[in-house]
Amino acid sequence: MVSNLMDKIVALCKRRGFIYPGSEIYGGLNGTWDLGPLGTLLANNIKNEWWKSIVLSRDDVVGLDSSILYHPKVWEASGHVASFTDPLIECKICHERFRADHKKDISEHEKMHDKQKWTEIKPFNLMFKTYVGPIDNEENKTYLRPETAQGIFINFQNVINSTRVKIPFGIAQIGKGFRNEITTGNFLFRVREFEMMELEYFVNPGLDEKWYEYWREQRLSWYLKLGIKKNNIKLVDIPKKDIAHYARKATELWYNWPFMGFGELEGIVNRGDYDLSQHAKYSGRDLSYLDQDTKEKYLPYVIEPSVGLGRTMLAFLLDSYYEDDPSTHSTGSGQASSGPSGKRVVLKLHPKLASVKVAVFPLLANKLPLVNLSKDIYYNLKKQINGMVAFDDRGNIGKRYYSQDEIGTPFCVTVDFQSLEDKTVTARDRDTTKQERVKIENLEKYLSTKLN
Amino acid sequence: MVSNLMDKIVALCKRRGFIYPGSEIYGGLNGTWDLGPLGTLLANNIKNEWWKSIVLSRDDVVGLDSSILYHPKVWEASGHVASFTDPLIECKICHERFRADHKKDISEHEKMHDKQKWTEIKPFNLMFKTYVGPIDNEENKTYLRPETAQGIFINFQNVINSTRVKIPFGIAQIGKGFRNEITTGNFLFRVREFEMMELEYFVNPGLDEKWYEYWREQRLSWYLKLGIKKNNIKLVDIPKKDIAHYARKATELWYNWPFMGFGELEGIVNRGDYDLSQHAKYSGRDLSYLDQDTKEKYLPYVIEPSVGLGRTMLAFLLDSYYEDDPSTHSTGSGQASSGPSGKRVVLKLHPKLASVKVAVFPLLANKLPLVNLSKDIYYNLKKQINGMVAFDDRGNIGKRYYSQDEIGTPFCVTVDFQSLEDKTVTARDRDTTKQERVKIENLEKYLSTKLN
Numbered sequence: 001m002v003s004n005l006m007d008k009i010v011a012l013c014k015r016r017g018f019i020y021p022g023s024e025i026y027g028g029l030n031g032t033w034d035l036g037p038l039g040t041l042l043a044n045n046i047k048n049e050w051w052k053s054i055v056l057s058r059d060d061v062v063g064l065d066s067s068i069l070y071h072p073k074v075w076e077a078s079g080h081v082a083s084f085t086d087p088l089i090e091c092k093i094c095h096e097r098f099r100a101d102h103k104k105d106i107s108e109h110e111k112m113h114d115k116q117k118w119t120e121i122k123p124f125n126l127m128f129k130t131y132v133g134p135i136d137n138e139e140n141k142t143y144l145r146p147e148t149a150q151g152i153f154i155n156f157q158n159v160i161n162s163t164r165v166k167i168p169f170g171i172a173q174i175g176k177g178f179r180n181e182i183t184t185g186n187f188l189f190r191v192r193e194f195e196m197m198e199l200e201y202f203v204n205p206g207l208d209e210k211w212y213e214y215w216r217e218q219r220l221s222w223y224l225k226l227g228i229k230k231n232n233i234k235l236v237d238i239p240k241k242d243i244a245h246y247a248r249k250a251t252e253l254w255y256n257w258p259f260m261g262f263g264e265l266e267g268i269v270n271r272g273d274y275d276l277s278q279h280a281k282y283s284g285r286d287l288s289y290l291d292q293d294t295k296e297k298y299l300p301y302v303i304e305p306s307v308g309l310g311r312t313m314l315a316f317l318l319d320s321y322y323e324d325d326p327s328t329h330s331t332g333s334g335q336a337s338s339g340p341s342g343k344r345v346v347l348k349l350h351p352k353l354a355s356v357k358v359a360v361f362p363l364l365a366n367k368l369p370l371v372n373l374s375k376d377i378y379y380n381l382k383k384q385i386n387g388m389v390a391f392d393d394r395g396n397i398g399k400r401y402y403s404q405d406e407i408g409t410p411f412c413v414t415v416d417f418q419s420l421e422d423k424t425v426t427a428r429d430r431d432t433t434k435q436e437r438v439k440i441e442n443l444e445k446y447l448s449t450k451l452n
Numbered sequence: 453m454v455s456n457l458m459d460k461i462v463a464l465c466k467r468r469g470f471i472y473p474g475s476e477i478y479g480g481l482n483g484t485w486d487l488g489p490l491g492t493l494l495a496n497n498i499k500n501e502w503w504k505s506i507v508l509s510r511d512d513v514v515g516l517d518s519s520i521l522y523h524p525k526v527w528e529a530s531g532h533v534a535s536f537t538d539p540l541i542e543c544k545i546c547h548e549r550f551r552a553d554h555k556k557d558i559s560e561h562e563k564m565h566d567k568q569k570w571t572e573i574k575p576f577n578l579m580f581k582t583y584v585g586p587i588d589n590e591e592n593k594t595y596l597r598p599e600t601a602q603g604i605f606i607n608f609q610n611v612i613n614s615t616r617v618k619i620p621f622g623i624a625q626i627g628k629g630f631r632n633e634i635t636t637g638n639f640l641f642r643v644r645e646f647e648m649m650e651l652e653y654f655v656n657p658g659l660d661e662k663w664y665e666y667w668r669e670q671r672l673s674w675y676l677k678l679g680i681k682k683n684n685i686k687l688v689d690i691p692k693k694d695i696a697h698y699a700r701k702a703t704e705l706w707y708n709w710p711f712m713g714f715g716e717l718e719g720i721v722n723r724g725d726y727d728l729s730q731h732a733k734y735s736g737r738d739l740s741y742l743d744q745d746t747k748e749k750y751l752p753y754v755i756e757p758s759v760g761l762g763r764t765m766l767a768f769l770l771d772s773y774y775e776d777d778p779s780t781h782s783t784g785s786g787q788a789s790s791g792p793s794g795k796r797v798v799l800k801l802h803p804k805l806a807s808v809k810v811a812v813f814p815l816l817a818n819k820l821p822l823v824n825l826s827k828d829i830y831y832n833l834k835k836q837i838n839g840m841v842a843f844d845d846r847g848n849i850g851k852r853y854y855s856q857d858e859i860g861t862p863f864c865v866t867v868d869f870q871s872l873e874d875k876t877v878t879a880r881d882r883d884t885t886k887q888e889r890v891k892i893e894n895l896e897k898y899l900s901t902k903l904n
Contacts, residue, residue, distance in 0.1 A: 017514075017614030023523035025606050025735040029584065029594070032521055034607055037514035037615055037623075044515075056840060062469075062489035063496075067645045068628060069484055071475035088586055097586045128582045130596065132481065132644065134540055134549045134634050142481070144582065144596075154477050155486055162469030163489055164846070171489075176520060176628065182586050192584065193519045283477040386838075388508060394616070 005258040009317050010187055012345070016407050018042065018317070018355075019188070031184035031192030033310070038407055041355035041388055043195070046312055047174050049352055050197045053222055054172045061170035061199065062163055066151030068176055069132060072142040077282035078150050078275065079246065080143070085123035086182055092117040097124075099182045126179045128192075144178035149304060151175075152200045153275040156287055167289055167300055168211060170201035174309075186259050188310035195309035202289070202300040205273070208248070211303045212270045216251050219268060219305045223253070227350040228319050232256040233265070246274035248301075255315045265315055266307035273299040316353060320408065322346045347408030348431055351451045356409040357387040358447055361400050363416040365393035374415035377425065377440060381413075384444040385451070405430055411447055457710040461769050462639055464797070468859050470494065470769070470807075471640070483636035483644030485762070490859055493807035493840050495647070498764055499626050501804055502649045505674055506624045513622035513651065514615055518603030520628055521584060524594040529734035530602050530727065531698065532595070537575035538634055544569040549576075551634045578631045580644075596630035601756060603627075604652045605727040608739055619741055619752055620663060622653035626761075638711050640762035647761035654741070654752040657725070660700070663755045664722045668703050671720060671757045675705070679802040680771050684708040685717070698726035700753075707767045717767055718759035725751040768805060772860060774798045799860030800883055803903045808861040809839040810899055813852050815868040817845035826867040829877065829892060833865075836896045837903070857882055863899055 013019040018039035022032030035043055055063045075081045087100035093113050098105050100121045110116045127143035145151065152171045159171055177196045184190050203211045216235055223233055236254050243250040248270040255265040276299045280287040290297045324344040351357065360378040362370035371393065382389045390409070392400045397414060404412050412428045419425050419440070426435040427446060438446045465471040470491035474484030487495055507515045527533045539552035545565050550557050552573045562568045579595035597603065604623045611623055629648045636642050655663045668687055675685055688706050695702040700722040707717040728751045732739040742749045776796040803809065812830040814822035823845065834841045842861070844852045849866060856864050864880045871877050871892070878887040879898060890898045 014610075015614055017611065020607060020610045020614075022519045022521070023526060023606060024610065025731065025737050025739075026523035026525040029519075029521060029523045031584075032519040034519055034603065034610075035517035036607070036610060037516065040515040040517040043517060057834060059843070063492040064489065065487035065492040065495060067474045067481075067484040067486055069474070069481060069630075069645050071478035071481045073478040074475060124586055128584075130580045130582045132483075132580075132632065134576055134632070151486065154475060155472055155488070158466075158472045158476065158486075158488060159469065162467060162472075164844075178521075180584065180586070193521050279477065285477050287477075382509060391511070392616075 005318060005321060006187065009314075009321060012321075012406065013039065013317070018407075019313075022193075031181060031190075033188060033191060038355040039313070042316075042349075042353060043309060043313060045353045045355070045387070046309060046316065047195075047197065049226060050222075051172070051174065054170070054197075054199050058170075060165070060168060061172050061201070062159060062165060064152055064155060064159070064171050064173045065175060066148065066155060066173065068145050068178075069130075069142055070145060070150065070154065073282055074150050074154055074279075075127065075143055077278045078153075079278065080127060080146060080150075081125070083123075083245070084127060084146060085125050087121045088124035088182060089121050090119040092119060097182060102183060105183065124182060126181065128178045128180050145176075146179045147177050147306070148173045148175045148196050148198045149200060149306065150275070152198070153279055154283075156202075156276060156279075157285065160289065167291065168201065168203045168207070170199050172197075172199045174198075177308075186257070188308075188314040189257065189259070191310060196306060197309060197312075198304065198306040200271075201303045201305075203303060205298065205301045208270055208272070208301040208303065212249060212251075212268070215303050215305050216268050219253060219266060219307075223265075223315075226316070226353060227348070228255070228315060232319055233315075234262065236262070244269070246271055248272045253307075255311075255319075257315075258318060265311050266305060268303070268305045271302045271304055273301055275302065276300070316349060317347065320346075320348045320350075322348055344402060344405055346405040346430060349408035349410075351410040354408045354410050355388060356390045356404070356407060357385050357451055358411045358413060359390040359392055359400070359404045359409050360413045361391075361397060361415065362393050363397060363414055369420055370415050370417070373419060374413075377413065377415065377443065381444065381447070385447060387451070401428065401433075410451065413443065413447075457770060457773060458639065461766075461773060464773075464858065465491065465769070470859075474645075483633060483642075485640060485643060490807040491765070494768075494801075494805060495761060495765060497805045497807070497839070498761060498768065499647075499649065501678060502674075503624070503626065506622070506649075506651050510622075512617075512620060513624050513653070514611060514617060516604055516607060516611065516623050516625045517627060518600065518607060518625065520597050520630075521582075521594055522597060522602065522606065525734055526602050526606055526731075527579065527595055529730045530605075531730065532579060532598060532602075533577070535575075535697070536579060536598060537577050539573045540576035540634055541573050542571040544571060549634060554635060557635065576634060578633065580630045580632050597628075598631045599629050599758070600625045600627045600648050600650045601652060601758065602727070604650070605731055606735075608654075608728060608731075609737065612741065619743065620653065620655045620659070622651050624649075624651045626650075629760075638709070640766040641709070641711075643762060648758060649761060649764070650756065650758040652723075653755045653757075655755060657750065657753045660722055660724070660753040660755065664701060664703075664720070667755050667757050668720050671705060671718060671759075675717075675767075678768070678805060679800070680707070680767060684771055685767075686714065688714070696721070698723055700724045705759075707763075707771075709767075710770060717763050718757060720755070720757045723754045723756055725753055727754065728752070768801060769799065772798075772800045772802075774800055796854060796857060798857040798882060801860035801862075803862040806860045806862050807840060808842045808856070808859060809837050809903055810863045810865060811842040811844055811852070811856045811861050812865045813843075813849060813867065814845050815849060815866055821872055822867050822869070825871060826865075829865065829867065829895065833896065833899070837899060839903070853880065853885075862903065865895065865899075 017036035020034045021028045023029040089100045090097045131140045133140050174197050238250040250269045252264045253266040254262040276287045362374040378391045414426045424437045427438045428435045469488035472486045473480045475481040541552045542549045583592045585592045690702040702721045704716045705718040706714040728739045814826040830843045866878045875892050876889045879890045880887045
């Protein structure tokens with residue numbers, strides 16, 4: 001493992017515009033992060049790949065985009081009002097509050113005061129509350145959703161009635177969730193506001209075990225296909241005693257985080273019919289499914305793969321970070337594409353995830369024919385390539401390669417003097433640093449094939 | 453104008469899975485709407501077209517995705533704590549609350565009681581409040597953002613420091629906003645939770661007028677290119693006395709809404725340097741821009757085109773709704789693709805916006821060779837076409853056309869007996885209802901060309 005990998009990633013993310021601390025100019029707002037230009041592109045690409053894999057490429061899953069504010073009864077029915085809590089204790093000396101199960105924080109705090117003087121442990125509800133409408137009272141109180149899943153369950157009947165889905169089928173949603181964590185930390189790992197990608201896959205109760213297995217494998221393979229190293233990710237079945245009360249079975253996809261070793265990236269849970277039966281009870285609606293062929297009527301079970309976009313981004317960033325010795329690489333210009341440290345820093349992101357797909361350079365910024373031809377190519381690629389295309393004419397070519405490597409751009413196209421003669425350009429591969437000469441007329445096809 | 457157009461759109465949206473009332477099974481949560489499967493696809497397509505037009509296709513605009521929760525100082529600096537209010541009055545008899553400037557609602561309410569007995573008018577702040585961290589006190593109180601723009605201003609320096617932008621340049625953001633409206637209504641028109649698409653375009657103060665004109669025209673042309681009828685949209689300059697205190701100039705793009713005639717769809721505002729200078733003052737940071745060429749240092753002015761996704765969706769849905777007399781159309785099967793009313797309902801959405809791009813049918817569901825070939829074509833198109841591809845084998849072919857017309861699918865591909873002999877299929881155009889025979893090997897190219 002690269003030493004201080006997290007520090008390097010956090011610094012790179014800030015410096016290059018992937019991720020900034022939230023409300024930074026006001027001293028920050030704990031547990032919030034803002035995506036900069038490159039982070040927004042990366043996040044959009046991750047969401048697109050999830051959406052393509054879960055919704056567009058399949059027959060049996062539809063999308064949904066529910067609001068963040070729901071009727072407060074939703075959270076009574078789901079059990080969140082009663083039990084979406086963490087154990088909270090307060091220091092009687094300075095009134096600072098801690099999670100009672102975070103023993104390390106507590107013992108460190110005790111050292112500070114050189115004694116312990118704690119309140120009793122109280123459950124603290126992690127939902128952010130707010131009031132809807134012009135009167136602040138209990139009746140108008142509701143919560144920011146801590147998960148998108150309930151927005152799917154409360155629309156189960158609407159989806160059944162307005163589409164042609166048949167069990168087994170899924171409803172997928174990407175959207176924001178909020179959890180008022182007592183303590184936050186480890187960059188994007190534990191935050192208060194986050195985007196989630198959730199699928200609720202409804203199945204016949206007898207077949208839940210089969211689909212649970214299916215989705216465990218599907219989700220693992222999604223990460224592997226997008227480049228996460230096999231050694232850094234694994235499926236871990238959670239023992240019955242440690243799983244949530246609504247769950248029949250739970251698996252977690254663990255990633256090998258540099259700050260803690262293996263820990264949760266994504267959860268895959270068999271929620272049984274807990275949610276639909278609770279909402280049926282609280283709403284008085286019949287939420288059962290009628291099988292048109294067998295005329296059987298039942299509450300389906302649901303398998304839920306659910307992951308935070310932030311953790312996913314963090315895993316992809318960490319996993320793709322490399323430092324190379326630049327002396328082993330050819331840069332074409334005789335100059336090493338290295339940073340001040342002498343090392344080449346590369347994000348070897350999968351081309352489908354990379355924020356910028358292609359960067360186009362004129363070899364020299366002060367030779368008009370090179371600049372004009374490179375601009376032509378740049379504008380054409382911008383229309384043809386699915387994703388962001390960049391242009392750079394600053395500094396020397398080696399620095400430009402270095403700059404694109406560090407943000408994970410898979411290909412750099414350089415227009416040089418030979419280009420003016422034979423209508424070819426060089427296309428440089430980020431990972432091998434090898435260059436190929438490609439005819440300009442074939443460039444779009446050459447790049448599209450490698451990017452997809 | 454089609455009579456009761458809004459009622460028809462609302463019903464179609466619910467019936468076909470575009471838009472459901474929020475928290476419906478619990479009696480609804482006023483001012484919230486959930487996007488169903490087709491609405492989610494439509495919304496994603498609208499956001500993609502905005503993003504491509506504003507960010508990906510340009511040189512001078514970068515994206516951002518800031519959190520919804522900001523440090524509370526942000527809202528002091530922006531002026532929202534002090535003045536993001538509506539005038540509220542309360543009926544002394546029944547304690548119902550109204551916007552004091554909504555005269556019609558008030559006079560109707562007075563009729564109900566047969567007298568008037570109102571409290572004094574009080575300003576009501578439209579920001580939803582919540583508390584961050586484990587203690588509910590004034591210090592931890594903040595708000596759900598009522599606009600995404602401030603997330604851009606507070607990151608202005610971060611973007612300058614982490615990218616290579618040079619004035620003039622823009623920062624664009626798509627994200628949720630929340631306004632605790634006293635009264636909501638007209639479907640997606642006035643809601644409490646909504647998604648916004650905002651661009652803050654930073655310019656040299658002397659050139660703001662030019663860029664303001666530029667963005668007025670750009671934004672109008674975006675709607676026209678995506679099919680909004682010229683007669684239904686216009687730019688309206690807002691008189692100085694009616695514009696917000698921070699604005700130097702404001703234009704609105706008005707759409708011809710069926711429930712009110714012309715009214716606001718999008719705003720284009722010259723905000724001057726109000727926001728950056730306020731945040732500089734409240735944060736103590738120097739937020740000025742240094743021109744590297746002239747060494748001039750200044751606070752840029754900003755031009756802001758800003759629109760709600762809900763209003764945009766509503767305008768596209770209303771504008772594309774048609775009812776045809778089916779007897780004038782050929783359906784190929786001899787059956788009219790009409791609904792129970794005898795009329796053909798069509799959403800003539802631009803192909804780039806349509807939720808489903810292509811639907812594939814076997815002429816008959818019980819002829820295996822037709823089904824197999826149509827499934828092959830369907831799965832291939834699903835991989836090749838950028839967007840959702842559907843399959844339908846239920847009922848007769850006329851009903852299937854009708855069903856796709858009603859949701860705006862631009863093309864239906866039918867596999868018939870001739871397909872088995874000569875490897876051609878029919879491709880039916882939604883708007884003309886004309887069918888062409890296309891070779892299966894050319895189908896992807898035929899469709900892609902027409903869809904883009």
